[in-house]
């Protein structure tokens with residue numbers, strides 16, 4: 164069975180006992196990557212349950228450094244999470260809800276520790292939002308059973324997608340593997356089930372006994388970043404300024420984007436020099452903003468109640484958020500993509516290169532292709548890269564250098580502030596043509612044409628590759644090939660590490676050989 168089916172089975176098997184579990188001394192909400200108080204499905208239900216039974220609500224955050232290792236979580240993402248916990252703790256304290264935060268050494272000990280804490284607090288009910296990665300679903304399935312055996316109840320809710328995975332199937336009852344028909348079905352489903360865009364309420368003020376009974380829990384401090392995930396003080400300050408944490412920042416950013424940019428999103432979204440996109444991915448990935456709130460807010464700016472009418476920019480933006488849902492649906496249905504396998508098995512036999520010199524040139528932004536180098540330097544500096552550039556650099560690594568796309572996927576996870584397994588894995592699968600609904604393998608981006616098209620004035624390149632600041636005109640896209648050799652070489656900018664045309668031929672041949680033997 165798929166991991167989600169295991170969880171479903173555990174929930175079905177315990178349905179009666181869960182419904183009959185009496186509320187004891189407290190109700191607990193377990194925070195994961197849903198670090199907000201507003202429009203949080205499980206938190207809201209937990210607060211309702213506690214209020215009805217007139218007992219305190221306790222918020223819990225338990226993490227193991229092994230979780231970060233297993234998910235290759237970038238230090239910048241860990242830092243964002245820790246800063247968000249600070250904000251969350253303050254917001255919850257204003258509602259008299261304590262936030263208890265703990266680190267446990269081993270990943271496998273998290274469920275056991277939660278049970279212990281529940282018992283220590285005399286809590287009877289645990290609420291959490293669902294995460295769709297394989298290990299997380301399996302863990303939750305075990306926890307539902309474990310708690311039920313001990314006379315406690317756990318509710319795991321769908322929250323992070325607008326349409327829960329598994330809801331949309333083709334006429335033949337199958338999971339869609341192509342985005343366009345899936346998106347039409349997604350729109351139709353949301354229109355027919357308008358409650359999907361109803362926001363969950365905010366938690367009520369906690370029961371008055373919370374401080375008297377659980378006063379100690381209010382004193383809890385936000386944990387330190389584990390070893391290997393720590394930033395230097397200087398980096399911490401930089402990222403704090405670049406990515407202010409917490410749900411209030413997310414709300415401000417959403418409202419600014421909807422006021423100033425969403426209307427022109429369709430025209431501007433592909434131009435990396437332009438701040439035409441929302442920069443909200445870090446908030447969706449950390450759960451400081453729900454996609455429900457985002458889609459609803461954007462839709463309400465439109466003069467129609469539908470998701471596919473009115474302003475074009477708004478429609479396109481909503482369709483981009485839907486990609487996030489699509490990839491999570493894919494992950495839930497085909498969980499083997501979590502196991503480092505290409506979605507399309509016929510692509511398993513491509514002979515990839517593992518040339519570290521070329522890979523390191525790519526990671527360090529020293530390939531001699533200015534658009535690629537600008538993008539990689541943006542990632543290294545900000546922990547974020549523009550979507551168009553993510554496609555360009557992923558295509559370059561897998562199709563110009565023929566380097567195993569999984570090395571790029573891993574590097575992205577280790578550096579992105581918005582690292583999200585499904586979006587990242589499937590984004591790489593798209594660019595390397597091995598994923599779900601991919602770019603056909605013979606479609607190979609020409610980095611120079613991409614550069615001319617999407618950074619016509621070289622503004623983005625000049626920002627991130629200062630060596631080329633003095634290069635004017637079209638030469639910015641290819642300084643050695645277009646008469647700016649002297650400036651580029653004086654500034655120490657590298658020559659191209661590969662010749663695109665030849666690389667293209669090699670790649671086409673390698674894909675053809677791989678597919679034939681696959």
Ligand code: FAD
Pocket residue numbers: 432440441442443444445447448480483484485486487490548549550551553554557575579581582583584586587588590591594
């Ligand atoms: P906007 O353009 O404002 O879009 C709004 C939201 O829609 C985004 O925040 C994001 O949640 C969603 N979205 C937009 N495009 C996509 C897409 N192609 N796939 C899935 N969701 C999308 N996104 C991540 O959140 N985490 C990742 O780890 C990630 N890795 C990627 C790797 C590759 C190789 C590629 C090609 C794309 C990847 N993306 C990833 C998708 C996309 O690049 C980012 O979501 C986007 O750049 C974030 O910027 P934004 O918030 O300004 O996006």
